[in-house]
Amino acid sequence: xxxxxxxxxxxxxxxxxxxxxxxxxxxxxxxxxxxxxxxxxxxxxxxxxxxxxxxxxxxxxxxxxxxxxxxxxxxxxxxxxxxxxxxxxxxxxxxxxxxxxxxxxxxxxxxxxxxxxxxxxxxxxxxxxxxxxxxxxxxxxxxxxxxxxxxxxxxxxxxxxxxxxxxxxxxxxxxxxxxxxxxxxxxxxxxxxxxxxxxx
Numbered sequence: 276x277x278x279x280x281x282x283x284x285x286x287x288x289x290x291x292x293x294x295x296x297x298x299x300x301x302x303x304x305x306x307x308x309x310x311x312x313x314x315x316x317x318x319x320x321x322x323x324x325x326x327x328x329x330x331x332x333x334x335x336x337x338x339x340x341x342x343x344x345x346x347x348x349x350x351x352x353x354x355x356x357x358x359x360x361x362x363x364x365x366x367x368x369x370x371x372x373x374x375x376x377x378x379x380x381x382x383x384x385x386x387x388x389x390x391x392x393x394x395x396x397x398x399x400x401x402x403x404x405x406x407x408x409x410x411x412x413x414x415x416x417x418x419x420x421x422x423x424x425x426x427x428x429x430x431x432x433x434x435x436x437x438x439x440x441x442x443x444x445x446x447x448x449x450x451x452x453x454x455x456x457x458x459x460x461x462x463x464x465x466x467x468x469x470x471x472x473x474x475x
Contacts, residue, residue, distance in 0.1 A: 286343065290386070299386040302343035305355045306379070306389050308436040309340070309363060311419060312397045317445060321425040322363055322396070323433065327414035337420075339432040341389070342407075351375075355392045363417040364404040365396050372396070376439040381431045389432070393440040 279291040288299045313319030328336040342358035344351065352373060360366050367373065372395045378388035404417060426434050 292386075296384065297386045298384050300343070302345075303351055303354065304341065304343050304387070304389045305351055305358060306391045306432050306436060307340040307355050307359050308391070308393050308433065308440065309359065309365060309396045310393060310440070312395065318422055318437075318440070320419040321422055321433065321437065322417060322419050323425060323428070323430075324362055325416045325418060336430065337428040337433075338430040339436060340417075341432070351390045352392070355390075355394075359394060361405045361407050362415070363396075364402040365394075365399055366402065367394055367396060367399065374440070374444050376436060376443055379432070379435055379439070381435065391432075391436050391439065393436065393444060 277291075277293050281289040281291055281296070283289075286301050288301065290297050290299055309322035310318040311320040311322075322340070324338050324340055326336050326338050327334060340358055340362045342354065342361070344354045345357070348354040348357065352370070352375070355373070356367060374393045376391040376393055379391050380388045406413060420428075422437070426437060
């Protein structure tokens with residue numbers, strides 16, 4: 276495989292790989308979809324970010340919670356927990372509420388996928404989001420949307436993660452009537468991703 280660096284930026288590189296232009300992120304990325312259950316035990320509301328984005332009409336975009344690993348994150352679950360606290364105000368330390376949904380690709384130009392999580396925040400107290408100090412997060416806001424509304428937004432992460440969530444979480448619950456405890460070892464980045472856990 277032939278690989279040529281076209282341009283290097285702080286958090287990503289533009290590459291030519293065998294004649295195809297691609298973008299490689301330097302940090303492991305995560306996406307988090309918080310949800311609240313209804314009385315039937317199924318998701319009733321999905322947590323989303325009304326995010327400041329000058330590239331979108333009106334400079335706003337409804338998205339899933341996303342972020343990248345920092346140098347002191349021991350694993351990608353820790354990254355997901357930190358991003359949830361920063362952007363949504365939930366401090367969910369109970370690992371059994373978290374489900375790792377695997378890697379997803381939402382753009383053909385991106386070399387590395389994004390590590391996806393669902394987290395059940397039903398009945399939990401929500402605090403004021405901490406943010407990361409950036410202008411982008413200071414102009415963004417976390418809200419819950421009914422599932423029927425959330426699945427109509429333009430961000431590809433939300434419907435994709437929601438469908439994966441049903442495969443890994445609710446299909447299992449409906450078939451077994453028992454939610455397994457998540458093994459924290461599953462959240463350790465693969466060896467080839469370890470070097471990407473760089474400080475912002």
